[in-house]
Amino acid sequence: xxxxxxxxxxxxxxxxxxxxxxxxxxxxxxxxxxxxxxxxxxxxxxxxxxxxxxxxxxxxxxxxxxxxxxxxxxxxxxxxxxxxxxxxxxxxxxxxxxxxxxxxxxxxxxxxxxxxxxxxxxxxxxxxxxxxxxxxxxxxxxxxxxxxxxxxxxxxxxxxxxxxxxxxxxxxxxxxxxxxxxxxxxxxxxxxxxxxxxxxxxxxxxxxxxxxxxxxxxxxxxxxxxxxxxxxxxxxxxxxxxxxxxxxxxxxxxxxxxxxxxxxxxxxxxxx
Numbered sequence: 001x002x003x004x005x006x007x008x009x010x011x012x013x014x015x016x017x018x019x020x021x022x023x024x025x026x027x028x029x030x031x032x033x034x035x036x037x038x039x040x041x042x043x044x045x046x047x048x049x050x051x052x053x054x055x056x057x058x059x060x061x062x063x064x065x066x067x068x069x070x071x072x073x074x075x076x077x078x079x080x081x082x083x084x085x086x087x088x089x090x091x092x093x094x095x096x097x098x099x100x101x102x103x104x105x106x107x108x109x110x111x112x113x114x115x116x117x118x119x120x121x122x123x124x125x126x127x128x129x130x131x132x133x134x135x136x137x138x139x140x141x142x143x144x145x146x147x148x149x150x151x152x153x154x155x156x157x158x159x160x161x162x163x164x165x166x167x168x169x170x171x172x173x174x175x176x177x178x179x180x181x182x183x184x185x186x187x188x189x190x191x192x193x194x195x196x197x198x199x200x201x202x203x204x205x206x207x208x209x210x211x212x213x214x215x216x217x218x219x220x221x222x223x224x225x226x227x228x229x230x231x232x233x234x235x236x237x238x239x240x241x242x243x244x245x246x247x248x249x250x251x252x253x254x255x256x257x258x259x260x261x262x263x264x265x266x267x268x269x270x271x272x
Contacts, residue, residue, distance in 0.1 A: 006113045008035040008166070009090035010098055013082035015043040017100035018054040020209075025058055027103035029065060033110040035096065037067040039086040044076035079162075080175030080183035087174065095169050097184075101209060102163040108205040112166050115146065115201065124167040124191055126160035127201035131208050144203045151192050155250055157257075158185040158229075160198075163206040167191070176235065181228020186235060193241050222265065226258040 010028055014021055021040070028038055040058070045051035052072060059068040071085055079099070087095060094113060098104060108127075116122050149159065162184040173190045175183050192198050230251060237247040 007092045008094045009092040011086035013079040014100045016045045016047045018050045020101040039069045041071045041082040043082045078180040096166040105205040123196045125199040126164040128204045129206040130204040149198045182232045186232040
């Protein structure tokens with residue numbers, strides 16, 4: 001029996017992801033409620049065509065199960081620009097983001113889309129995410145509660161990993177072109193600053209396979225991650241969306257968080 005489908009476009013930016021993209025796509029196809037389409041965007045991978053070949057193989061493999069679109073960036077411009085390209089060609093009223101090295105809980109779309117459909121005032125929602133450092137049973141998604149995220153709490157900390165976010169395609173803001181660190185955080189804040197309500201689903205419906213910071217991937221370099229957050233606040237201040245005093249306060253808090261992360265990573269590596 002064919003599964004029901006939700007009016008959701010899933011966008012996955014891909015850069016040298018041939019070894020992990022299969023797991024990400026399989027987690028989408030395992031959904032109890034399937035999306036309408038998957039959009040895979042290669043960000044000019046420098047792996048001699050391995051990633052593009054893998055994406056096209058996946059497209060051919062699952063063409064009878066779900067619509068899969070493969071796009072190729074003309075130049076390497078970061079995950080935000082890749083998501084923007086996918087967003088431009090998306091055909092559905094809801095957009096969900098997933099990174100090529102992450103995965104979803106099988107009930108992610110059923111729970112998140114179902115809640116957003118019944119709460120049309122929500123233009124953006126996210127949920128909890130769990131790090132799976134080893135394979136095992138997925139956490140059960142029960143005892144779910146929903147809370148509205150205040151602007152102040154979002155300014156203090158990005159509690160919305162990209163793999164958790166679903167939003168309405170009609171949102172006019174986009175990822176900042178060429179920004180490679182905290183580009184997602186900037187977009188969530190720009191949306192929140194318009195006054196639109198943002199919600200958090202208190203259930204782990206997405207998974208990563210590395211520590212959130214100080215590990216592999218873009219967050220391996222703590223200094224670059226920190227500079228990305230500083231740049232996010234600076235852009236908001238320059239645009240007149242944050243006062244100087246608010247900007248100064250959130251920069252100071254970012255410094256504190258950065259020092260704490262450095263200490264935690266040092267402790268983690270000393271025990272390795």
